[in-house]
Amino acid sequence: MNASQRHAVRFLLATGLLAMFAFAARSQDPPPQQDPSKTQQPTQKAQQPGSDQPVQQKDTVNPKNSKEDVEAIGNRSVSCHLQFFSLEKEMALGKSLAQEVEKSSKLIDDPIVTEYVNRVGQNLVRNSDAKVPFTIKVVDSDVINAFALPGGFFYVNSGLILRAQEESELAGVMAHEISHVTARHGTCQASKAEITQLAAIAGSFFIPYSLAGYAIYEGMNVAIPLTFLKFSRNSEREADFLGLQYMYKAGYDPNSYVTFFERLQADEKRHPGSIPKVFSTHPPTPERIENTQREIARILPARQEYIVTTSEFDQVKGRLRGIMFARKVTDARDKPTLRSKTEQSKKQPTSNDPNSTDDDRPTLKRRPDSQP
Numbered sequence: 490m491n492a493s494q495r496h497a498v499r500f501l502l503a504t505g506l507l508a509m510f511a512f513a514a515r516s517q518d519p520p521p522q523q524d525p526s527k528t529q530q531p532t533q534k535a536q537q538p539g540s541d542q543p544v545q546q547k548d549t550v551n552p553k554n555s556k557e558d559v560e561a562i563g564n565r566s567v568s569c570h571l572q573f574f575s576l577e578k579e580m581a582l583g584k585s586l587a588q589e590v591e592k593s594s595k596l597i598d599d600p601i602v603t604e605y606v607n608r609v610g611q612n613l614v615r616n617s618d619a620k621v622p623f624t625i626k627v628v629d630s631d632v633i634n635a636f637a638l639p640g641g642f643f644y645v646n647s648g649l650i651l652r653a654q655e656e657s658e659l660a661g662v663m664a665h666e667i668s669h670v671t672a673r674h675g676t677c678q679a680s681k682a683e684i685t686q687l688a689a690i691a692g693s694f695f696i697p698y699s700l701a702g703y704a705i706y707e708g709m710n711v712a713i714p715l716t717f718l719k720f721s722r723n724s725e726r727e728a729d730f731l732g733l734q735y736m737y738k739a740g741y742d743p744n745s746y747v748t749f750f751e752r753l754q755a756d757e758k759r760h761p762g763s764i765p766k767v768f769s770t771h772p773p774t775p776e777r778i779e780n781t782q783r784e785i786a787r788i789l790p791a792r793q794e795y796i797v798t799t800s801e802f803d804q805v806k807g808r809l810r811g812i813m814f815a816r817k818v819t820d821a822r823d824k825p826t827l828r829s830k831t832e833q834s835k836k837q838p839t840s841n842d843p844n845s846t847d848d849d850r851p852t853l854k855r856r857p858d859s860q861p
Contacts, residue, residue, distance in 0.1 A: 536602070538545070543744045545783050546791035559734050567731060569616045569677035570686025574639075579676050580621055585819045590644065596648055597627040599812055605805045606645055609656070613664050614641075616738040618671040618731070629816065637666040639675040647809055653749065655798035660739065661746035664732035671731060674724045729781055733789065742795035743785050749776055 552558035555565040574582070597603060597721040603626065610625040623641040631648040638644075669675065725729060729746075737743045 495522035517644070523731035543742075544785040546786055546789055548791050549697060550788055550790050552788060553609070559738055559789065562616060562734060563737050565618060566671045567671055567727075568620075568856055571680050572673060572677055573680040574673075574676040576620055576640075580640035581675070582676075583638040583642045586638045587642035590627075590642075595610060595629040597809070599808065599810065602628055602805055602809050602812070605801060606650070609660060610643060610645070610663055610667075612854050613660060613667055613739050616636045617664075617735045618666050619667065621670070623667070623670075629813075631813075633664050635662055637670050639670070639673070641669070641670055642672070646852060650806060650809055651813070653806075654752075655745060657736070657741040657745035657795070657797050658749040659802070660736050660741045661732065664736040664739075665728050665744070666730040666732075667731075667735060672724070672727055674728070678724075726777075727853075729777065730784060733784055734780060737789050742797050743789055745797065747781055747785075750778060786820070 552561075555561040556567060558565075589819060606627050607625045610623060614623045619641065621641040623643050625643045625645065627650070628644050628646050630646040632646050633648045633652045634645070635645045635649050643663075645663065650659060651660060653662070733743050736746065
C-alpha cells in the first residue's frame with residue numbers, strides 16, 4: 490500500500506466511512522439456468538399498498554427524467570454531486586478496506602457456491618449504473634445481511650442466501666447494495682464529513698483517531714467507526730428506488746423485493762430480536778414497503794414473465810446448507826470438553842486388581858452376616 494492509499498484509509502477510518510450497506514443488484518444477460526416452470530406472469534388485479542398481491546403495472550409508463558427511465562440504465566449518472574473522491578481513489582480505498590475485512594472474516598471457498606453468487610451479482614451489476622468493477626464474495630456468517638464497500642467490493646453473508654426462499658429475493662437484496670455503490674453514498678458521506686470537520690476544527694485537515702468511536706460489526710470481528718455508520722433515510726430510499734430498477738432490468742420480479750422484507754417483519758413479530766441490528770438501523774417499515782410498491786406501479790412497465798427462482802438456486806442453497814452444517818459439527822467437535830469433578834471421580838479405578846480390564850466395573854463383595 491503506497492502513501493496515498495494509507496492516507497486515504499486513515500481518513501476513511503477517522504471519518505467513519507466504513508458504513509456497511511445492506512441489499513444488492515443483478516444484470517441484463519440471461520439469468521443463470523433459468524427454470525421456465527418457476528416464472529410468474531404479472532397480475533392485472535388492483536393493488537392496494539401493503540397488500541400481499543403483486544403490484545399492478547401499466548403496459549407503458551412515462552418517466553419524468555432519466556433517473557426514472559429503466560431504459561436509460563447504464564447511460565446516466567446517479568452519483569451524488571458533492572464528491573471529493575475520484576473513482577480511482579474510491580476503488581483504492583475500497584480495496585484497502587476489503588483486505589481488512591478479509592483478515593477478520595471467514596469466507597466460503599466452495600467453488601460452486603461462490604461462482605453462482607458471483608454470477609448472480611455480476612448480472613445485476615451489468616444491468617446497473619455501476620462505473621466500477623465488482624468483486625463479490627460469500628462470508629461464512631449466519632447473520633442475514635450483505636454489505637458493499639466503496640469501489641465495488643461486495644460481501645454476501647451465507648445467512649442471507651439460506652433465508653431467501655427464491656433467487657429473486659436474493660437478487661433484490663443484492664440490488665439494493667449495488668445501488669449504494671452506484672450512487673456512491675459512502676464517499677459522498679465522507680465528503681460531507683470532511684466539510685463538517687473542516688468547519689468545526691479550524692486549520693485541521695484530518696480527524697484524530699481519538700475522535701472516532703468504534704463498534705464491532707454484527708457477525709464479524711471488524712472494527713467500524715460509529716461516525717456515519719448509518720446511511721440517511723434519503724440514501725436508503727434512493728437505494729430502494731435504484732435497486733428495484735436494477736433487478737427489473739435483469740428480469741426479476743420486483744415484487745420479491747417487498748415480500749422478502751415483509752417476511753422479515755413477520756419473523757420479528759413472532760420472535761422479537763430475530764432481525765439483525767444492521768437491518769434495524771433502517772427497518773423495512775410499512776411506509777417504506779408501500780413506497781416501493783408505488784414505485785413498481787409508477788415506473789416499471791408490465792412484463793409477460795418475470796424470473797422468480799431457478800433450480801440452480803435451490804441446488805446451491807442445499808449445498809451451502811450442507812457446508813454450514815458440516816462447519817458447525819466440526820466446530821463442536823474441536824471445542825474442549827469440560828468435565829465436573831464429580832464426573833472425574835466416577836472415572837477413577839474402583840479396584841486394585843492388576844488383572845482388571847474394566848475400571849468402571851463394580852466390585853461385588855459378600856456381606857459378613859451372610860457367611861455360614
